[in-house]
Amino acid sequence: MSRTAGSSGAKTLAAIREAGLQLIYEHGYEAMTLRRLARKVGLQPGSLYNHIATKQELLFDLIHNHMITLMESLDKALEGHTNPVESLKAFTAFHLTYHIERKREVFIGSAELRSLDPENREIIVGLRRTYEDRLCAILEAGVASGDFIAEDVRVAAYAILAMLTGICTWYDPGGRIDRKALIRIHEQLVLDGVTKNR
Amino acid sequence: MSRTAGSSGAKTLAAIREAGLQLIYEHGYEAMTLRRLARKVGLQPGSLYNHIATKQELLFDLIHNHMITLMESLDKALEGHTNPVESLKAFTAFHLTYHIERKREVFIGSAELRSLDPENREIIVGLRRTYEDRLCAILEAGVASGDFIAEDVRVAAYAILAMLTGICTWYDPGGRIDRKALIRIHEQLVLDGVTKNR
DNA sequence: TATAAAAACGAACATACGTTCTTTTATTTT
DNA sequence: AAAATAAAAGAACGTATGTTCGTTTTTATA
Structure with a gap:
């Protein structure tokens, strides 16, 4: 697979922000892994880097x-x-x-x-x-x-x-x-x- | 090397507790690595397990x-x-x-x-x-x-x-x-x- | 003084991490 | 319709982590 139908940069970034907020709130920054964040958003870990720098x-x-x-x-x-x-x-x-x-x-x-x-x-x-x-x-x-x-x-x-x-x-x-x-x-x-x- | 001269279980445990307290306070539990803790106490990482279970x-x-x-x-x-x-x-x-x-x-x-x-x-x-x-x-x-x-x-x-x-x-x-x-x-x-x- | 226990070393383990890169597909622009 | 761009996949990277284990030396016990 590759780019998903209906995918939009703005929407995905917003989803990353929301999921990140929740995960950091629940487990702390250090304890939040990008793999977990990606799974919550429905992405592969590497795909996060299309939206965030680090x-x-x-x-x-x-x-x-x-x-x-x-x-x-x-x-x-x-x-x-x-x-x-x-x-x-x-x-x-x-x-x-x-x-x-x-x-x-x-x-x-x-x-x-x-x-x-x-x-x-x-x-x-x-x-x-x-x-x-x-x-x-x-x-x-x-x-x-x-x-x-x-x-x-x-x-x-x-x-x-x-x-x-x-x-x-x-x-x-x-x-x-x-x-x-x-x-x-x-x-x-x-x-x-x-x-x-x- | 192996067991250090003058080493005592009680003293080492106390040192581990104090160092752990300080490190967790400074960096948080997740961010504190056992290697860092061991270095602060003056031990090898594995040696910690003579004093703590986990x-x-x-x-x-x-x-x-x-x-x-x-x-x-x-x-x-x-x-x-x-x-x-x-x-x-x-x-x-x-x-x-x-x-x-x-x-x-x-x-x-x-x-x-x-x-x-x-x-x-x-x-x-x-x-x-x-x-x-x-x-x-x-x-x-x-x-x-x-x-x-x-x-x-x-x-x-x-x-x-x-x-x-x-x-x-x-x-x-x-x-x-x-x-x-x-x-x-x-x-x-x-x-x-x-x-x-x- | 001989023996058992305790405390350290140092190497190794499986695993998980943040991140990079190439490739593929969808969307946007011309 | 063609070309350019954006967004995803998926594999791979080097590194670091918590922990285990066998060995060695010191201390405590008998």
Whole structure:
């Protein structure tokens, strides 16, 4: 056999991306073999190389795409909010929603950082830093306006991010807890953490 | 050559454990090769099998040991506390301290869960559940006594654990932030999250 | 001190990996 | 319709992996 009827580059690449995402999420980058990936897509191992340059490049593509989308979505979600309290609520809601919806991408984006080549890793770490900075800016604005109290803005930001991101390691969208309730509870937790009198 | 002068089973096993811990922490279980591990310990690859049964068993040993120690230490730390507020503070301080001191074990204990054989994984998941239950019990006691308010105890517990555990992914013991300050800040964050009027 | 056990070496094993290359067939372009 | 390109197959590559085995030397036991 050779080229399959109905085969199209764009469709196959999309299938490779989706299957790769799932396999890396399930087993990790190192544990995912290209043979397994090929089988899942319905190809021979060698045929993958008509669409990807290398296994490493596939990983970077997945993470990089995710980070770009994350940043763009965040900036859209924060648009129009000037009040620090409202901004923080918007950030919390966005972060939770996005991290629940893109559970796999988020997980890979942090767990497989170490599997990236140094140059690739640096790019991703830079993007992540930019994301953290958005939260820091909100907290700083709130401290300046007197709405928030935070002993150390960066510590508070990391604590908040850790708490929110941790959610998607156990949250089950089809489970007992409603998503809106989850967001409400965490908005409150986050706000209380930076507003209560000390 | 053959058996080295001064070689002792216990010492070599300890060296293998320590080197394995470090290598798995740095590169992940799948990415750690037994040849690399052997080189780090100063052995030939085959000689490892005088001390471990298999690569998988080494991973399980490391994680299992960690979980057992974690539980014992927690119960010691909670001993004598009856007041829910004090218990929660003690839990927070213990969790942070332990997770900072045993950064590597903690990381491996969650990141490499998926690298465990199903039977091994089940054992670890059970132990982890027991740990979470300790926190839930404290929160429930606090709700019953009127000290805490929590819409959903399990959600609150997971949020707290996620926040606290997330710390050890970025906290640098030699860095800008003092450990005692870190504990103080988080005790407050945690308490605020479950005590403030809604 | 003789004997058994432990701990190391070093070679070898089957297997699996990421990747390359040639060939064949389908699709697109001219 | 012919030519060029794209996408697949399938075999092969060198290399690395976890593990086993027979041998040798050191330590512990009797």
